[in-house]
Amino acid sequence: MGNDKKNTKKVPSAAVPTEPSRVPRRLQGVAVPGEMDEQHPVWRIALLDRDHDGSWSWKITDQTLIKIVDFMATMERLTWREIRQMQTGGDRRRGPKHKSIPRNHLCKEAQERLVELNLDDFDELFRFRTGNMERLWGVLIGDNPRIFYPIWWDPEHKVCPSADR
Template sequence: MTDKLSKAQKRRLRQEEKAQVQKAKAVKLLSGVENLATKTVKIAPIPELDLKIVKVQEQPDRTKSVYIPSEEKFSFDCNLTWCTTISDLEGEWSWKEQRRWTEEEWNTQILLNFSLLEKSTWSEILFEHKTPAKGDKSVPKHHPQELTTLVKEAQTRWIEIGLEEYDTAFRFRFTGTIRAWGIKLQGHFYLIWWERYHNIYPV
C-alpha cells in the first residue's frame, strides 16, 4: 500500500506539473515564431494612381478682381441695371465727407432713386431726362464725365481703387447737390461714389 503524500509533497508535485505545462506552452510558442520567420509575406502591388491634370491659365482674362464687361453690343433700348459691387466705401474726402453712405441714405435716397431709374431705358436717361440751364435751355441730367474734369483728389482716388483704365465716369444727378458717380458699361451702372455736397466736380 502506497504511503499517503504529505502536504509538502503534494505542493511540490503540483509545482512540477505546472512547470511542465508552462514549458510545453513555451516550446509551442517558440515553434510558432520560427514558422512565422520562414513564411513569405506577400505585399499587394501598389495600384496606379489616377492623376488629374490641373490646367493653369497662363494669361488670365483680367488682372483685376472685378470683371467689368465691354461696351460692345450696347442697346439704348435696354433698361438700366445697377449694383454696388465695386463701390468705394472706405475713408473720407478731404472736405470731411464720408464715402460710406448711411442706412438711411441707402433706403431713402440711393435705393429709391435707382429703383425709379430702373423703369427707364438708357435712351430716356441720356436724352429725355433734362435739367434747366442758363438762357432758358436744358441740359442732360445724367451724362458721361471725363475724369480729367474732376478735382485732383477724385482723379487720384480713382487710380488708387484700380479704375485707371477707365478715363470716363458716368454721373447721375439727383436732388440738390446729390450726385452718384460710377462706370456705365453696356446697360449696367457700377456705383462708385455717392456724393452729397457736389465737391467732386464743383461748378
C-alpha cells in the same frame, strides 16, 4: 460601351426651367434685352468705394440710403435713352441731368482716388444727378446689358464741382 448609361446623371425635372425666358411680373419693363439705348439699367455694387472718407463718402444715414435705392429703382424702369434725354436747369443753364464726364474733369482728389482703386483706365465716369447737389458716380461697363457700377455717393457736388460754385 454598355456603361454609358451608368455615367450619365439624370437631371431632376424640377431643376430644368420650364420657362427660361420668363421675367417675373414685378420686373417686367425692367430687364429687357436689346440695343443699349433701349435697355434698362442694371446695377452692380462690386466697385463701391466704401473706404474713402474725404470730400465725399458712403458714410450715410439710413434715410439717405433709402433715397438712393428709391432713385435707382425709379431709374431702372427707364431706358438708357430716356435717362440720357432727361434735362435739368432753366432756360439759361439747360443741360443733361445724367451724363458721362471725362475723368480729367474730376477734381484732383477723385482722379487720385481712381488711381488708388485701379479704376483709372476708365476715360469717363457716369453720374446720376439725384438732387440739387447730390450725385451718384460710377462707371458703365458692357453693352448687353449695360451695367452701372456705382463708386461714390457725392452729396455736396465735390467730385466734379461746377466752375461757378
